[in-house]
Each structure stands twice: as C-alpha cells, then as structure tokens.
Amino acid sequence: MSSPKILLIRRAQIILPNGELIIGDVLTRDRQIVEVAPEISQTALATEVDAEGLTLLPGVIDPQVHFREPGLEHKEDLFTASCACAKGGVTSFLEMPNTRPLTTTQQALDDKLDRASQKCLVNYGFFIGATAENLPDLLLAKPTPGIKIFMGLMHGQLLVDGETALSAIFAKGVSEAPAKQARLIAVHAEDQARINQRRQEFANIHDPAVHSQIQDNQAALTATQLALKLSRKYQRRLHILHMSTAEEADLLRQEKPSWVTAEVTPQHLLLNTSAYQQIGTLAQMNPPLRSPHDNEVLWQALRDGVIDFIATDHAPHTLEEKAQEYPNSPSGMPGVETSLALMLTAAMQGKCTVAQVVNWMSKAVAVAYGIPNKGAIAPGYDADLVLVDLNTYRPVRREELLTKCRWSPFEGWNLTGWATTTIVGGEIVYDKGQVNTQVRGQALTFL
Numbered sequence: 001m002s003s004p005k006i007l008l009i010r011r012a013q014i015i016l017p018n019g020e021l022i023i024g025d026v027l028t029r030d031r032q033i034v035e036v037a038p039e040i041s042q043t044a045l046a047t048e049v050d051a052e053g054l055t056l057l058p059g060v061i062d063p064q065v066h067f068r069e070p071g072l073e074h075k076e077d078l079f080t081a082s083c084a085c086a087k088g089g090v091t092s093f094l095e096m097p098n099t100r101p102l103t104t105t106q107q108a109l110d111d112k113l114d115r116a117s118q119k120c121l122v123n124y125g126f127f128i129g130a131t132a133e134n135l136p137d138l139l140l141a142k143p144t145p146g147i148k149i150f151m152g153l154m155h156g157q158l159l160v161d162g163e164t165a166l167s168a169i170f171a172k173g174v175s176e177a178p179a180k181q182a183r184l185i186a187v188h189a190e191d192q193a194r195i196n197q198r199r200q201e202f203a204n205i206h207d208p209a210v211h212s213q214i215q216d217n218q219a220a221l222t223a224t225q226l227a228l229k230l231s232r233k234y235q236r237r238l239h240i241l242h243m244s245t246a247e248e249a250d251l252l253r254q255e256k257p258s259w260v261t262a263e264v265t266p267q268h269l270l271l272n273t274s275a276y277q278q279i280g281t282l283a284q285m286n287p288p289l290r291s292p293h294d295n296e297v298l299w300q301a302l303r304d305g306v307i308d309f310i311a312t313d314h315a316p317h318t319l320e321e322k323a324q325e326y327p328n329s330p331s332g333m334p335g336v337e338t339s340l341a342l343m344l345t346a347a348m349q350g351k352c353t354v355a356q357v358v359n360w361m362s363k364a365v366a367v368a369y370g371i372p373n374k375g376a377i378a379p380g381y382d383a384d385l386v387l388v389d390l391n392t393y394r395p396v397r398r399e400e401l402l403t404k405c406r407w408s409p410f411e412g413w414n415l416t417g418w419a420t421t422t423i424v425g426g427e428i429v430y431d432k433g434q435v436n437t438q439v440r441g442q443a444l445t446f447l
C-alpha cells in the first residue's frame with residue numbers, strides 16, 4: 001500500500017469559513033483537510049510548506065470557462081488551460097459546451113471527462129449544451145453542473161432563442177424533482193433578434209467599439225427578462241451567466257426569486273468601453289464591455305448579494321484570429337490566470353474584502369452548483385487550496401502566461417495577490433513559477 005500524502009502548511013494567514021482571519025497551520029491527508037489550528041505538531045511523513053507572510057484561501061472554482069478541447073486545440077486545450085488554472089489559483093472549473101463536436105450528448109460529455117482525466121491538472125466539470133432537439137440528453141446526461149443555453153450569439157445548433165423552444169427546456173425537469181431543484185439552466189442572455197437588426201444598422205463599421213453598440217444593454221436586458229419570466233413560470237432553477245449591465249442588475253435587485261443566481265466577470269467589473277481604444281479587438285467579448293456606470297452598478301450588486309459570484313468566461317482566441325478586422329475578429333478573452341489577483345487587488349484597493357473574494361470565487365460557487373466539500377478551509381473539506389502573496393505587486397506579463405493563446409487584456413496591470421502555491425487534492429500543482437504536470441484533478445460531482 002502506498003503511504004498517505006500529507007501536507008503541513010505552516011504559519012499561514014488563514015481565511016476561515018466565517019470570514020475570520022487567523023494565523024495558523026493546516027494539515028491535509030490524501031485529498032482532505034484534516035486539521036486547522038493555531039499550531040499543529042510535526043507529523044511524520046508530512047511535506048512542510050512554510051507560509052509565513054502568505055494568505056491561505058480555498059482554491060478558486062471558476063464556473064464558466066471555454067477550454068476548446070476537443071476540436072479547437074489551436075486556441076487552448078485541457079492541459080494548457082489547466083496549467084494556466086494552477087498558476088492562477090483555480091483548482092476547479094466548469095467548462096462550456098461550444099467545443100467541436102458540441103457537448104450535446106452523453107457521448108460527447110463522456111469524451112470530455114475521459115480527456116480531462118488524462119490531462120487535467122485541476123478538478124473539472126462540463127456543461128451539457130441545449131439545442132432545439134436534444135431534450136432527452138439534457139435531462140439525463142451526467143455528471144454535469146447543468147444545461148447551458150445560448151439565447152443569442154452562438155451559430156449553429158447551440159442557439160435556442162425562441163420563447164417556444166426555450167419553454168420546452170424550462171418546462172422539463174429531471175423526472176419527479178420539483179422544478180426548483182431540477183437540473184440547473186445557465187443562460188447566456190443576449191437577444192438574437194435585436195442583435196441581428198442592429199448588425200444591419202451598424203454594418204460596414206470596423207471600429208471594434210461598435211460591438212458594444214450592436215450588442216447593447218437592451219439586447220442583454222431583453223434576454224434576461226425572458227429567462228426570468230420562464231424561470232418564474234416554470235419555477236425553474238436558473239443561473240444568469242456573465243451579467244454585464246446596470247439594467248439587469250437593477251431588475252434582479254427589484255425581484256430575484258430565491259432559486260435564481262447570477263455571476264459577473266472581472267472584466268465586466270474592471271474594464272469598460274474605453275478599453276477598445278487601448279487594446280482594440282482584444283477587448284471584444286460577448287456580452288460586450290459596457291460603461292463605467294455599468295462597472296459601478298455591477299460592483300454594488302455584487303457587494304449587496306444581488307450578483308452571487310465571479311466567473312472568468314475564459315475564452316481564448318489566437319492573436320492572429322484577434323488581429324482580423326472587426327467584425328471578423330472573434331469575441332472572447334482569457335481569464336483564469338489573472339482573475340484571483342485582479343479581485344484581490346480590488347480588495348486591497350478597498351472595493352471589497354478578501355473574505356468576500358473568497359465567497360464569490362469559491363464558497364458561493366460550490367453552494368450554487370451543489371459541489372460537495374469545496375469552498376472552505378475546514379476539516380472534512382477537500383484539500384484544494386491556494387497561498388497568495390498580498391505584500392508584493394507584479395505586473396501581468398505576456399511572456400509569463402501559460403494559456404496557449406498567450407495574451408491577456410490586463411497586460412501591464414500591476415497586481416497583488418498572485419498565487420505562490422496552488423494545491424489540488426492535497427498535492428502541490430503550482431509552486432513559485434513551477435507547474436507540477438504530474439498532478440491530476442478529479443471529476444466534480446453535483447448534488
């Protein structure tokens with residue numbers, strides 16, 4: 001029998017589940033945290049990690065990423081993406097179905113799980129994508145965090161944009177379960193009809209800034225209103241992906257059913273339409289960047305609990321693809337390597353607390369998706385942890401990035417809270433610039 005893997009993290013500033021900060025030790029055995037205390041005596045066989053001056057957080061769970069495998073591996077693959085996760089302090093991710101083939105069947109889901117088990121350094125889960133025809137797959141596929149619906153902006157089969165087609169999905173839960181507990185529906189909410197019409201109005205404009213006018217706030221609001229209407233009608237568990245506008249935040253603030261959750265990306269909090277002037281099409285994503293006013297309203301909604309958590313929508317495209325003239329340039333930007341440092345830097349600037357960042361990037365995600373034993377530093381929880389350095393600032397540098405696309409919209413930003421050590425299932429997967437490519441994550445389970 002092989003000996004147990006034991007880690008003893010010493011003298012860390014530990015964020016406890018109640019948000020309190022203590023200086024102490026954490027002992028992990030195999031994949032679990034077994035003890036958290038001001039001082040733990042030396043244990044035979046333990047690998048010690050000296051965390052003096054560093055802060056220990058539960059590993060980040062990123063609930064919306066596009067990792068491109070299978071089919072689009074020239075942009076990213078599960079190995080490169082999970083290396084980038086390890087460097088960014090992301091210990092689990094939920095990945096979207098717009099790969100090739102689309103993840104719309106159990107077979108495609110099994111294929112992704114199999115690939116991930118072979119090459120993923122962190123824990124993984126995969127959404128099943130809705131088409132107008134695959135209702136049986138949507139109800140039965142497992143394990144999956146939920147059903148992803150592109151209400152706009154996905155070409156081909158993944159687009160489900162009419163109220164009738166959407167109703168068919170919202171109306172059907174997993175057999176017998178009350179709808180509120182039935183399989184979660186996560187929506188990319190942008191109204192395709194409005195976007196089609198505005199594309200014609202703004203045709204022949206090649207300034208990427210027009211992207212935010214074509215796919216405007218109203219396009220997002222209309223789709224979010226429809227998703228909320230259907231969720232209420234069928235009392236169906238709903239999650240609103242990457243909410244981007246003040247109007248949607250205000251709508252949710254007025255009346256948010258208890259079974260609805262929403263997320264926001266760091267880029268919708270920290271970047272706005274002024275980014276087009278600085279980085280051109282690298283700032284192009286769906287839903288688009290908005291105004292400074294939207295940034296502020298989204299921040300307030302997050303602090304007030306109207307928005308529940310953070311996701312990156314990591315959506316890598318090559319620099320060559322991004323260099324095409326708008327509108328031929330693809331939408332999307334990478335994010336898993338920078339999200340935690342961006343949010344912790346915001347915390348250091350007084351925009352929020354470190355405990356709130358932990359909640360938004362770990363605990364609240366685990367609760368919303370029913371991922372057991374993750375999101376807290378306490379005995380019995382999984383040993384998915386990240387040590388961060390809140391004392392030094394370092395810029396985002398292109399040459400240090402591990403994502404295959406090798407760029408970031410935040411290049412040059414001077415950030416603190418970078419991960420120094422990332423631990424997945426009790427094993428050190430990243431330490432001071434080095435990735436341990438032998439570590440493998442596990443498939444996530446969902447209650």
Ligand code: DOR
Pocket residue numbers: 066098188284285286287313315316331332333
């Ligand atoms: O900008 C985006 N790009 N938003 C999405 O929702 C999809 C993504 C992609 O896959 O490139």
